[in-house]
Amino acid sequence: MRYCVKLFLFLLLISVSVNAQDKKQIIKDIFKEATENSQLEKLAYEITDLIGPRLVGTPQMQKAHDWAVATYKKWGIPAQNEQWGEWRGWERGITHIDLISPRVVSLEGMQLAWSPATKGGAITGGLIIIPDMANSTAFQTWLPQAQGKFVLISMQQPTGRPDDNWKEYATPESYEKMNREMEKAAKEWNERLSKTGYDRQTLPQALEKAGAAGILMSNWSGGFGVNKIFSAYTKEIPTLDISLEDYGMLYRMVEHGDNPQIKVLAESKELGKVPAFNTIAAMKGTEKPEEYVVLSAHFDSWDGGTGATDNATGTIVMMEAMRILKEIYPNPKRTIIAGHWGSEEQGLNGSRAFVEDHPEIVENIQAVFNQDNGTGRVVNLSGQGFLHASQYLGKWLSAVPEDITQHIETNFPGIPGTGGSDYASFVAVGVPAFSLSSLSWAYGTYTWHTNRDTYDKIVFDDVRSNAILTAILTYMASEDPERTSREKTVLPVDPATGEPRAWPSQRPLVREGGLD
Numbered sequence: 001m002r003y004c005v006k007l008f009l010f011l012l013l014i015s016v017s018v019n020a021q022d023k024k025q026i027i028k029d030i031f032k033e034a035t036e037n038s039q040l041e042k043l044a045y046e047i048t049d050l051i052g053p054r055l056v057g058t059p060q061m062q063k064a065h066d067w068a069v070a071t072y073k074k075w076g077i078p079a080q081n082e083q084w085g086e087w088r089g090w091e092r093g094i095t096h097i098d099l100i101s102p103r104v105v106s107l108e109g110m111q112l113a114w115s116p117a118t119k120g121g122a123i124t125g126g127l128i129i130i131p132d133m134a135n136s137t138a139f140q141t142w143l144p145q146a147q148g149k150f151v152l153i154s155m156q157q158p159t160g161r162p163d164d165n166w167k168e169y170a171t172p173e174s175y176e177k178m179n180r181e182m183e184k185a186a187k188e189w190n191e192r193l194s195k196t197g198y199d200r201q202t203l204p205q206a207l208e209k210a211g212a213a214g215i216l217m218s219n220w221s222g223g224f225g226v227n228k229i230f231s232a233y234t235k236e237i238p239t240l241d242i243s244l245e246d247y248g249m250l251y252r253m254v255e256h257g258d259n260p261q262i263k264v265l266a267e268s269k270e271l272g273k274v275p276a277f278n279t280i281a282a283m284k285g286t287e288k289p290e291e292y293v294v295l296s297a298h299f300d301s302w303d304g305g306t307g308a309t310d311n312a313t314g315t316i317v318m319m320e321a322m323r324i325l326k327e328i329y330p331n332p333k334r335t336i337i338a339g340h341w342g343s344e345e346q347g348l349n350g351s352r353a354f355v356e357d358h359p360e361i362v363e364n365i366q367a368v369f370n371q372d373n374g375t376g377r378v379v380n381l382s383g384q385g386f387l388h389a390s391q392y393l394g395k396w397l398s399a400v401p402e403d404i405t406q407h408i409e410t411n412f413p414g415i416p417g418t419g420g421s422d423y424a425s426f427v428a429v430g431v432p433a434f435s436l437s438s439l440s441w442a443y444g445t446y447t448w449h450t451n452r453d454t455y456d457k458i459v460f461d462d463v464r465s466n467a468i469l470t471a472i473l474t475y476m477a478s479e480d481p482e483r484t485s486r487e488k489t490v491l492p493v494d495p496a497t498g499e500p501r502a503w504p505s506q507r508p509l510v511r512e513g514g515l516d
């Protein structure tokens with residue numbers, strides 16, 4: 001009997017150490033596959049340059065979904081597009097804006113998303129600036145002057161140089177002076193707009209109603225050459241964003257009475273109601289197929305650039321991690337899912353729909369790993385308010401090479417995220433979902449929702465590191481002998497109520513968007 005126990009312990013020891021050996025080898029192999037056979041550059045090229053931006057409701061979004069399914073199939077991973085809603089269909093066409101008087105030059109600008117086209121080809125017209133009127137009644141008497149004109153609704157920026165450039169080169173006095181000027185100009189412009197009696201959404205519509213030819217704006221992002229491009233509010237006339245440089249020039253010409261004329265061609269197509277999808281890929285678990293590890297990244301983007309760092313990088317991290325796992329760990333213990341969500345940009349719609357539509361999966365998720373905020377290497381990992389996250393995440397992280405983990409600051413148990421990206425859709429229903437949070441690389445100024453969010457901004461070494469991190473965390477989460485705890489921490493007291501803050505709640509999504 002005693003002999004038997006000894007033998008059993010001996011065998012157990014061997015199997016534990018063999019397991020540890022296997023684990024080490026698998027992690028080595030993941031690293032090797034990611035570094036020696038990386039597909040990241042190819043995937044990035046295809047999704048950004050070739051397919052282009054992925055605005056919900058556009059043919060490019062659909063093309064991207066089909067591309068992702070085909071790419072997974074090529075790797076031997078089953079994938080499909082799951083419809084969760086419908087959206088206003090629209091396709092961006094050519095935008096061409098030229099100054100034709102007092103001199104001729106092509107201007108840098110583009111239609112906003114869902115902007116109406118110019119009717120019957122190019123339109124030529126003069127310019128007018130939103131005036132500084134005493135109040136909304138006075139503005140109403142001014143409105144007819146917008147008839148037939150392109151109306152400038154943004155302020156003229158006092159400088160086209162970013163703050164850090166001023167800080168580096170200006171004298172302290174002139175730096176301070178410029179800061180004051182910027183503040184004053186912004187404040188005065190906001191007052192001017194509010195005195196019209198309209199807001200950002202209703203002002204373009206009032207101008208449209210008054211017979212304006214188009215709306216000109218410049219949503220400068222605070223860096224050299226960057227504007228943020230969102231959606232238009234007009235229904236009949238085009239809304240155009242113009243670069244800071246060209247917008248400032250037009251503005252000064254109007255102010256000086258030089259009567260600039262521009263010619264605008266804006267082509268776009270309304271495509272009615274189109275279906276909206278998530279792409280879901282899955283590698284079935286062998287031992288616990290009803291339990292899930294979810295790789296998560298939104299698939300859609302705004303369309304000023306090609307959505308390279310928001311969120312092609314998160315997308316290709318998850319695709320590459322899936323590809324590597326299929327090569328190295330083809331028979332996972334738990335089922336591994338990649339969720340490429342649609343319409344995150346309009347309110348986490350795709351992931352919220354998935355949570356609503358798949359309670360049987362959501363109940364049995366071991367962990368969600370989401371990546372969104374840019375191209376940088378992961379530097380931050382919060383426990384999102386899950387009391388025991390430090391135990392399991394800590395254990396999984398310990399398997400990741402130090403070259404990668406040395407950059408990562410952890411925050412346990414942390415506070416649950418209420419929005420910002422798709423992990424919040426899962427956290428809201430108590431699923432351990434984590435954000436692989438990136439180093440900034442000037443994301444907020446230069447790439448987030450800008451016209452410069454393009455392939456060349458991708459930092460492939462960092463993205464590769466993130467793919468390795470994701471693949472190893474997924475492998476560890478899948479192999480963990482234990483289910484993760486969903487126990488929540490007691491949140492800090494809300495000073496307003498004196499009670500602990502409430503856990504974020506599941507919010508409704510938009511299943512039919514942009515249609516009114």
Ligand SMILES: [Zn+2]
Nearest residue numbers: 298310311372
């Ligand atoms: Zn994003």
